[in-house]
Amino acid sequence: MADVSERFWGKLPAGSRQALVDGLSASELQSVLLDVSRERAAKVTPARLMQRWREDRFVRPSTADPRALVQTQQRLWGALPERFAGVELSPVTPLGTCSAVATINQHQVLSTIRGTEVASDPTNELAIEAAVRRRAGQARVDLAACQRVVRAQSVDGAGMFAHFQLFVLVSSARDTGSGRTEAELLIDHLNFWADVLGESADLTFTTFTPSAVTERIEDTVRPAVRATLREDSERTKSATYYTGTALGVGMRDAELGDGGFTSWTADLLGDAKERCLTSCISTERLTAVSADLRQ
Secondary structure: OHHHHHHHHHOOOOOHHHHHHHHOOHHHHHHHHHHHHHHHHOOOOHHHHHHHHHHOOOOOOOOOOHHHHHHHHHHHHHHOOOOOEEOOOOOEEEOOHHHHHOOOOHHHOOEOOOOEEEOOOHHHHHHHHHHHHHHOOOOEEEEEEEEEEEOOOOOOOOOOOOEEEEEEEEEEEEOOOOOHHHHHHHHHHHHHHHHHHHHHEEEEEEEOOOOHHHHHHHHHHHHHOOOOEEEOOOOOOOOOOOOOEEEEEEEOOEEEEEEEEEOHHHHHHOOOOEEEEEEEEEHHHHHHHHHHHHO
16 A cells, blocks of 8 residues: 555655645535546446445445344443443544544545544544533543444454444543542443343453552452453553453353453543543354353
């Protein structure tokens, strides 16, 4: 991708790249790109459309059974505590949502020409909504969403797809000291997953940076969680993504998703005392694993 980009810029007059990046307003750049897209779309033939439908991983339908998927969604929404407000997110979000909030490389996101990007992680979007509600004066914010996302990441690995559905929780509140706020958030998230997954629940935590939260897990969180919570001390995944403590959510030996504390609402509100916990699972993965367990 980098080689193609450099060859393209090399064909244009010097300064063209900077002119597009900084020389045009957002609306001017959008108008130019829309014109280009309109002209390119006018040249698309039905045969080419069929070819793209077969070959483009971003547009191919999911292999998941939508009827089974809806049942999984109903199961998740039905178990959600009243304190969590459901949010029906837009399929697009402001350009830079993931790179600005979660420092994800923009190449892993499907950017549009209208100053937006296709949703790739609903936890980022819910964190923004949580920050908006916290700024409006809500003492604690608990949100949930179920969204199909698109990621422009490598899909070479088994079970990796360009688009899939996530069910996510995001909670945000102000720190009250000694890890008490974090403990309250952890208990609510972990108990939700425990209730949904039942006796097959495999819930883990990993301490990347020791803090008062570590003590609260032992004396406050473990006794209150309705499932076994085991420590995964060997985990290194997402060590720079989550701050302090990360979670793992699975069933038996199957990984369904993860979560952890982030600095997102603190960054969005400019307040280091803000605490934000996220957790999520793949609904398609939960549907498949649940079916296997029933057999």
